[in-house]
Amino acid sequence: MNPITAFSAFGLEPFPTITVGDDLASVITGVLKDQDVALHVGDVVVVASKAVSIAEKRYVDLAAVTPGTEALALSARTGKPAEVAQLILDESTEHFVAGERGPIIARHRLGFQLTSAGVDRAGTEGAWLLPTDPDASARALRDAITAATTTPVAVVIADSDGRPDRRGATVISIGAAGIAPLRITEHTEPGGRTKRQEETFTDLITAAAGLILGQRGRGAPVAVLRGLSYDRTDEGVAAMMHRPAP
Known part of the structure; x- marks a missing residue:
């Protein structure tokens, strides 16, 4: 793989509000058309996981969640609503509280270590869960965008993430298609x-x-x-996980 010495990046703005059940690929290609922007071969389209979750109907009504004893204790310690704490426990295989009152760092059932197991509040009444299979979501988006634009691209799905050793949030990849998740360098x-x-x-x-x-x-x-050099593969992010989903 050739070294990357420069690349460019741009956001698709203005972008319409995604609603439950939207065809996300069609929305993306529609914005490209409206802005008169043409994708180039090899572009990497990075999509926020919440947009994918909304399109894939990953909404949970908190009124339908019954907190257990562990969730009530976690809520009391961190200040999170007990129903949200229960969802975090349901979506994860293990967790710990990084600071005195959070964040809650949890290992999602898919193998990712994420703040709150990727559970994202939706106002006071609901929450969004991660896509069921982010790599599959990325492949579907890649295929649809490539078909609509006749331009081969890669897709990466990004999710917000906190760090147990510091304040603040960053982003990590949870799904990918058309691009190798690992880059091998030698010197x-x-x-x-x-x-x-x-x-x-x-x-x-x-x-x-x-x-x-x-x-x-x-x-x-x-x-x-735009301008990235990479190997094309559909291994997905799951291929680089220490503990992938069973």
């Missing part, structure tokens, strides 16, 4: 020893796109990165 050290390094490439891409996507409601759920 020769003095003495002739070759050092091989694996980089979480799709995370680096979401970090760059995150400058445009922003956090918590900023109006740019889709960004396009």
Whole structure:
């Protein structure tokens, strides 16, 4: 893979509000048409996971959630509504509270370590869960966008994430299609020893796109990165997880 010395990035704005059941690929290609923007071969389309979750109807009504004893204790410690705490427990296999009152860092059933297991509040009455299979969601978006634009692209799905060792939020990749999730680099050290390094490439891409996507409601759920060199594969983010979904 050739080294990347420069690339460009732009957000698709203005972007309409995604509603439950929308055809997200059609919305994306519609915005491209409205803005008279043509995708280039090899562009990477980065999509915020919440937009995918809304389109895929991953909404949960909190009134239908009954908190258990563990959720009530977690709520009392962190201040999160007990119903949300229960969803975090339901969506994860293990968790810990990073600070005195949070954030809750949980290992999602798909293998991701995420703040609140990726559960995102939807006002006071509901919450959004992660897509059921983010890699499959990315493949479906990639196929639909490529078909509509006749331009081969890659798609990466990004999700907000907190860190247990510091304040604030960043973004990571949870789904990918058409792009290798890991980048392998090698260099020769003095003495002739070759050092091989694996980089979480799709995370680096979401970090760059995150400058445009922003956090918590900023109006740019889709960004396009152009000029990247990468290997094309449908391995998906699951391929680089230490503990993938069973």
